[in-house]
Amino acid sequence: xxxxxxxxxxxxxxxxxxxxxxxxxxxxxxxxxxxxxxxxxxxxxxxxxxxxxxxxxxxxxxxxxxxxxxxxxxxxxxxxxxxxxxxxxxxxxxxxxxxxxxxxxxxxxxxxxxxxxxxxxxxxxxxxxxxxxxxxxxxxxxxxxxxxxxxxxxxxxxxxxxxxxxxxxxxxxxxxxxxxxxxxxxxxxxxxxxxxxxxxxxxxxxxxxxxxxxxxxxxxxxxxxxxxxxxxxxx
Amino acid sequence: xxxxxxxxxxxxxxxxxxxxxxxxxxxxxxxxxxxxxxxxxxxxxxxxxxxxxxxxxxxxxxxxxxxxxxxxxxxxxxxxxxxxxxxxxxxxxxxxxxxxxxxxxxxxxxxxxxxxxxxxxxxxxxxxxxxxxxxxxxxxxxxxxxxxxxxxxxxxxxxxxxxxxxxxxxxxxxxxxxxxxxxxxxxxxxxxxxxxxxxxxxxxxxxxxxxxxxxxxxxxxxxxxxxxxxxxxxx
DNA sequence: GCAAAAGTGTTAACACTACACCCATGG
DNA sequence: CCATGGGTGTAGTGTTAACACTTTTGC
Numbered sequence: 001x002x003x004x005x006x007x008x009x010x011x012x013x014x015x016x017x018x019x020x021x022x023x024x025x026x027x028x029x030x031x032x033x034x035x036x037x038x039x040x041x042x043x044x045x046x047x048x049x050x051x052x053x054x055x056x057x058x059x060x061x062x063x064x065x066x067x068x069x070x071x072x073x074x075x076x077x078x079x080x081x082x083x084x085x086x087x088x089x090x091x092x093x094x095x096x097x098x099x100x101x102x103x104x105x106x107x108x109x110x111x112x113x114x115x116x117x118x119x120x121x122x123x124x125x126x127x128x129x130x131x132x133x134x135x136x137x138x139x140x141x142x143x144x145x146x147x148x149x150x151x152x153x154x155x156x157x158x159x160x161x162x163x164x165x166x167x168x169x170x171x172x173x174x175x176x177x178x179x180x181x182x183x184x185x186x187x188x189x190x191x192x193x194x195x196x197x198x199x200x201x202x203x204x205x206x207x208x209x210x211x212x213x214x215x216x217x218x219x220x221x222x223x224x225x226x227x228x229x230x231x232x233x234x235x
Numbered sequence: 236x237x238x239x240x241x242x243x244x245x246x247x248x249x250x251x252x253x254x255x256x257x258x259x260x261x262x263x264x265x266x267x268x269x270x271x272x273x274x275x276x277x278x279x280x281x282x283x284x285x286x287x288x289x290x291x292x293x294x295x296x297x298x299x300x301x302x303x304x305x306x307x308x309x310x311x312x313x314x315x316x317x318x319x320x321x322x323x324x325x326x327x328x329x330x331x332x333x334x335x336x337x338x339x340x341x342x343x344x345x346x347x348x349x350x351x352x353x354x355x356x357x358x359x360x361x362x363x364x365x366x367x368x369x370x371x372x373x374x375x376x377x378x379x380x381x382x383x384x385x386x387x388x389x390x391x392x393x394x395x396x397x398x399x400x401x402x403x404x405x406x407x408x409x410x411x412x413x414x415x416x417x418x419x420x421x422x423x424x425x426x427x428x429x430x431x432x433x434x435x436x437x438x439x440x441x442x443x444x445x446x447x448x449x450x451x452x453x454x455x456x457x458x459x460x461x462x463x464x465x466x467x468x469x470x
Numbered sequence: 471g472c473a474a475a476a477g478t479g480t481t482a483a484c485a486c487t488a489c490a491c492c493c494a495t496g497g
Numbered sequence: 498c499c500a501t502g503g504g505t506g507t508a509g510t511g512t513t514a515a516c517a518c519t520t521t522t523g524c
Contacts, residue, residue, distance in 0.1 A: 005325050008284045010245035013317070013328055049243040052326070056317035080315040080330050082248070082291035090240050091287070093248055093328070095315050163503070180505070181487070203502045204495040398476070415478070416514065438475040440521040477520070485512075493504070 011082075014094040015060045016047035016131065017075070018138035019068075021103040022155040024164065026120050027171040028103060029135065032067070033115040034128055038089050044128035045135075046116070047094070060097040067116065074100045074154040079137055086130050098138045100154035122174070146172050150191050153212045161199050161207035162186065246317075247327040250295045251282035251366065252310070253373035254303075255356075256338040257390040259399065262356040262406040263338060264370065267302070269363055270350065273324050279363035280370075281351070282329070295332040302351065309335045309389040311380075314372055321365050329365075333373040335389035357409070381407050385426050388447050396434050396442035397421065 019030040031043040048063035050056065056077065065071055075097050082093040103118065119125065127135065146152050152168045153160075166182050186192060193213045198206035254265040266278040283298035285291065291312065300306055310332050317328040338353065354360065362370065381387050387403045388395075401417050421427060428448045433441035 005247065005327075008247050009287050011248050011285065012240065012243050013246050013248070050246065050317065050328070052244045053319050055319060056315060056328070077314055079312055080291060082285065082330070084288050084290060092240075093285070093291070093330075095317070095328075161503090178488075179503085180489085183504080184506095185486090204497080205493070205501080205503050206495075207503055396476090413515075414476085415516085418477080419479095420513090438521095439523045440474080440476050442476060471524100473522100473524085475521090478518090479516105481515090483513085483515105485510100487508105487510080489507090491505090493502105495501090495503105497498100497500090 012090060012092040013050040014047050014087075014092050015050060015056065015063055015097060016045040016094050016134060017060060017064055017097045017099050018045055018078070018135055019064070019099045019101060020121075020138075020142060020155065021101055021106065021118055022152075022168050022171060023103050023118070025167055025171070027122075027168075028118040029121050029124060030068075030101075030106070030116055030118055031125070031127070032117075035115065039128055042128045043117075043119075043125045045096075045131045050095075056095050057097075060095075064097075064099060068101070068106055070101060070105060074151075076141075078134070078141055081130055081134065083130070094134075096134045096138070098141060100142075100151070102155060102157060104157060121171075143173060150189070150212070159195060159197070159209040159211050161209055163203075163207055165210075247325060248285040249282050249322075249327050249329040250285060250291065250298055250332060251280040251329050251369060252295060252299055252332045252334050253280055253313070253370055254299075254334045254336060255373075255377060255390065256336055256341065256353055257387075257403050257406060258338050258353070260402055260406070262403075263353040264356050264359060265303075265336075265341070265351055265353055266360070266362070267352075268350040274363055277363045278352075278354075278360045280331075280366045285330075291330050292332075295330075299332075299334060303336070303341055305336060305340060309386075311376075313369070313376055316365055316369065318365070329369075331369045331373065333376060335377075335386070337390060337392060339392060356406075378408060385424070385447070394430060394432070394444040394446050396444055398438075398442050400445075 021028040021030060030046065032046050034040055034042050034044045046063065046067050048059065048066070050059045051062075054062065057075070060075055060077075061071075061073070064073055064075065076099075078096040078098050080093060080095045084091060086092065086094070121139070124132075124135070126132075142151075146169070152165065152172060155168060156164060162183050163179070165186065166177060166179060169182070170176055191213055192210040195209045195211060197209045199209055200206055256263040256265060265281065267281050269275055269277050269279045281298065281302050283294065283301070285294045286297075289297065292310070295310055295312075296306075296308070299308055299310065311334075313331040313333050315328060315330045319326060321327065321329070356374070359367075359370070361367075377386075381404065387400065387407060390403060391399060397418050398414070400421065401412060401414060404417070405411055426448055427445040430444045430446060432444045434444055435441055
């Protein structure tokens with residue numbers, strides 16, 4: 001059974017967030033340059049320490065807000081990493097989170113946070129400690145989740161076109177979809193509301209804008225939204 | 236960015252395991268009676284403390300082995316809980332694991348571990364702290380995972396019958412399946428090898444025994460093993 | 471011989487894949 | 498007027514869900 005509390009050793013607890021973005025054609029990851037000695041200047045996930053009076057989700061939100069200026073970001077807990085020597089400086093258990101943010105929203109704040117940079121997801125630099133594993137983990141979760149949930153929308157502006165949405169899913173799954181099948185599947189889910197406006201400037205014809213239909217988004221959604229042809233590695 | 240390590244507060248790190256079993260007709264959960272003051276005698280998950288030189292998975296395995304005598308148990312990390320006051324004695328972050336064990340295997344050891352008991356999953360006592368949430372979390376993960384992976388087998392003896400397997404899935408999903416459809420789906424996955432023996436004693440006719448076909452179990456498996464008619468709450 | 475559980479096939483609806491052409495517009 | 502990207506429909510195939518009767522054998 002549980003042994004007494006008093007004799008147990010304590011650990012530092014960190015929060016590290018895998019922050020995904022999308023720039024219209026590629027999936028992106030937001031990284032920061034480590035500012036302290038021991039592996040200084042290595043790119044790493046955005047992270048910080050758990051404070052005495054806060055919960056994990058709360059801490060992850062606080063850190064994300066401090067670093068990006070953004071509130072109410074989609075944030076979800078992933079695995080916790082705790083090999084004894086994962087951080088050579090001192091034993092640290094790290095709880096990871098994955099976040100989805102709209103690149104445009106963030107650019108406005110990027111002046112503030114000095115050393116943060118968006119990387120193409122498939123061209124990442126070497127990462128600090130076990131952050132590479134954390135990222136592998138997160139992309140899997142993103143795929144699994146996006147395959148069944150109306151999730152990707154978090155990465156797009158409020159109004160978006162079907163081609164944009166498709167490009168996003170193609171970036172997430174690193175796979176091409178047939179646009180007729182894609183639009184049929186998406187539209188039949190009832191998740192989207194077609195707007196009267198068209199997107200201007202990008203294509204000559206202009207594509208209709210849609211928005212997420214907040215009514216149905218939570219419930220009716222999850223039933224048959226699976227995009228991926230062959231489900232390979234579900235969690 | 237990361238602040239200096241030295242000024243950060245540390246936490247106790249606990250591991251708590253949600254241990255599922257199956258007795259042939261009902262899904263079970265293994266709980267222990269808390270042995271230390273402050274909520275003494277409340278039923279709780281099996282847990283223990285992270286030791287200085289071990290990783291999280293390793294610690295979860297060690298604790299499980301100490302308490303049940305079983306090795307090589309299916310064990311998978313779930314969420315981490317860390318509200319500041321979740322444990323009134325002292326701030327503790329708890330990493331949860333879910334485990335699947337064969338009830339028969341465990342009964343042999345149950346003499347050893349004094350205060351452990353199997354409960355029917357749908358008739359659980361009140362649980363310590365936030366362990367109830369941990370359990371809710373775990374059953375969801377079990378369902379999601381079992382819907383796509385050849386997972387439930389961990390809960391059965393090496394040789395089992397289709398009716399047993401179906402009963403297990405019905406217990407996991409708390410839902411009835413059509414036996415013709417069920418057997419077709421399972422058998423078409425190629426996961427099982429039919430044996431020449433029949434189970435005796437339970438039914439008059441006797442049901443054929445099967446075993447998991449270890450070749451295919453990892454790969455070919457995950458492609459279309461979804462049993463659940465309507466996927467309601469996938470992670 | 472009967473009760474209790476095991477085993478087995480067919481059909482109709484739906485969902486998925488593959489595939490090609492016309493449309494609207496800006497330049 | 499033409500190049501670029503946007504939008505749409507169908508046929509074939511496979512998968513799923515629903516459904517009922519026969520078989521075996523212990524008692």
